Amino acid sequence: MSSDALAGYDWSSVEADLESEGWAQLPGLLGPPACRDIASRYGDEEGFRSRVVMHRHGFGRGEYRYFAYPLPEQVEALRARLYGLLRPLANGWNERLGSGVRYPQKHAEFLARCHAAGQARPTPLLLRYGPGDYNRLHQDLYGEHVFPIQVAVLLSEPGSGFTGGEFVLTEQRPRMQSRATVVPLRQGDAVAFAVNERPVPGARGDYRVKMRHGVSAVVSGTRYAMGIILHDAA
Ligand SMILES: O=C(O)CCC(=O)C(=O)O
Numbered sequence: 001m002s003s004d005a006l007a008g009y010d011w012s013s014v015e016a017d018l019e020s021e022g023w024a025q026l027p028g029l030l031g032p033p034a035c036r037d038i039a040s041r042y043g044d045e046e047g048f049r050s051r052v053v054m055h056r057h058g059f060g061r062g063e064y065r066y067f068a069y070p071l072p073e074q075v076e077a078l079r080a081r082l083y084g085l086l087r088p089l090a091n092g093w094n095e096r097l098g099s100g101v102r103y104p105q106k107h108a109e110f111l112a113r114c115h116a117a118g119q120a121r122p123t124p125l126l127l128r129y130g131p132g133d134y135n136r137l138h139q140d141l142y143g144e145h146v147f148p149i150q151v152a153v154l155l156s157e158p159g160s161g162f163t164g165g166e167f168v169l170t171e172q173r174p175r176m177q178s179r180a181t182v183v184p185l186r187q188g189d190a191v192a193f194a195v196n197e198r199p200v201p202g203a204r205g206d207y208r209v210k211m212r213h214g215v216s217a218v219v220s221g222t223r224y225a226m227g228i229i230l231h232d233a234a
């Protein structure tokens with residue numbers, strides 16, 4: 001991580017953005033060398049548990065690969081630290097949404113809970129998009145156990161590395177049409193965002209706002225991204 005970017009963020013403002021918008025930017029989470037290093041793993045024979053060709057599943061166009069356990073050291077470290085930082089907000093959201101689920105202090109404890117319930121496969125992933133590739137709006141839900149916030153990191157540089165391929169979030173409020181937001185990311189920037197529902201204060205207490213995320217079509221070049229999902233998959 002770029003001279004410990006995580007330690008440098010004003011976490012109360014990250015939380016405030018997640019509260020008000022359902023997403024927050026984490027600029028410069030990874031430096032360009034780390035981005036290049038991680039993206040270059042895409043072609044490796046080993047280190048992944050599966051490869052998904054998106055059009056075969058109706059997910060869009062392009063492909064991604066889920067890392068295998070053990071995760072690359074920096075991915076593992078980033079995932080555990082993000083969990084610790086996001087945990088207070090995640091617990092607060094569950095409380096406000098009437099869920100009895102609370103997230104334990106250590107990510108390993110939460111993963112043990114996932115694994116005991118049959119969600120034992122790692123979810124951090126690398127995505128690769130070429131011209132015409134895109135990712136349909138979706139939610140990364142892989143079973144009963146869900147950590148409500150996830151992070152995506154852009155590994156390529158917009159402009160010189162690729163054009164198009166914007167990270168898009170939508171939110172749907174009860175009885176309203178969806179609203180879309182494009183998150184402007186540069187290489188190494190990350191976005192933390194709600195996986196599914198988040199609480200928003202209303203006249204009669206909190207109501208549920210449903211979020212989805214995706215990527216618009218890449219026009220030229222190659223776009224790599226890394227997704228850090230904090231629950232594991234069945
Ligand atoms: O390619 C992206 O930026 C988004 C990837 C994604 O869907 C995810 O990280 O869950």
Ligand SMILES: [Fe+2]
Pocket residue numbers: 138139140213227
């Ligand atoms: Fe996703």
